[in-house]
Amino acid sequence: MVLNFLSQFAARRSFSEWLAIGGLCLCLAACSSGGPTVKEQTDLQVQVAASVNVNPDDWGRAAPIMVRVYELKSATAFESADFFTLQNDSKKALGDDVLAVDEFILRPGDKREIRRKSNQASAAIGVLAGYRDLGKSVWRDVYRLPTAPDASWYRAAIPDKKQKLVIRLDQRTVSITESE
Structure with a gap:
């Protein structure tokens, strides 16, 4: 039948x-095949802001400051390298860990914004600030990014939240925090 x-x-x-x-x-x-999983790219928004009293000279006058923002696969090499190695030859010091670099000079009170899709392999954002008096300054900081979710077909219609960070260049310290 x-x-x-x-x-x-x-x-x-x-x-x-x-x-x-x-x-x-x-x-x-x-x-449904079990091919390699592809991680999702995140919308990365980084605001870099220099305070009005950033990088003071011997008389307390603020001065421009060199800033490098790194998108990294791993923060280990970045955290262990010294300032001059990173400044002069960061490609050699960091190797394949570097995914993207933005470099610029900010005057006291200036702001700059970096907007892009993060690399799928990104694990951290590192910042290097060229303070005059390195011995008395915190010239480096690292922000570990949350693990990227696997790419999904529905993200074209429903985008994932953006990763918003703020890099503050204060008188003698640089810091990275998450923005609301």
Whole structure:
């Protein structure tokens, strides 16, 4: 009885219908395959702000400051390198850990914004600030990014939240915090 029903069902289908059903099954099988997982890119928004009294000279007058913002796979090499190694040859010191670098000079009171999609392998944001008196300054900071979720098909319609950070360049310290 069941075999009779299946043969009648198969007889009623045209070749194009069978082709469409087969294509649909193939697509569903491809979607469920266990290929390598791709991480989602995050919208990265970083505001860099220099205070009005940043990088003072011997008389207390504020001065411009060099800033480098690194997007890193791992923060280990960045945290262990000294200032001059990072300033003069960061490619050699950090190797493949560097995914992107932004460098600029800010005057006291200036702000700069960095906007881009983060690399899928990003694990941290590092900042290097060229203070005059390195011995009395905190010239480096690292912010560890949350683990990126696996890429999803629905993100085209429902974007993930943005990663908003603020880098503050104060008188003798640099810091990275999450922004609301």
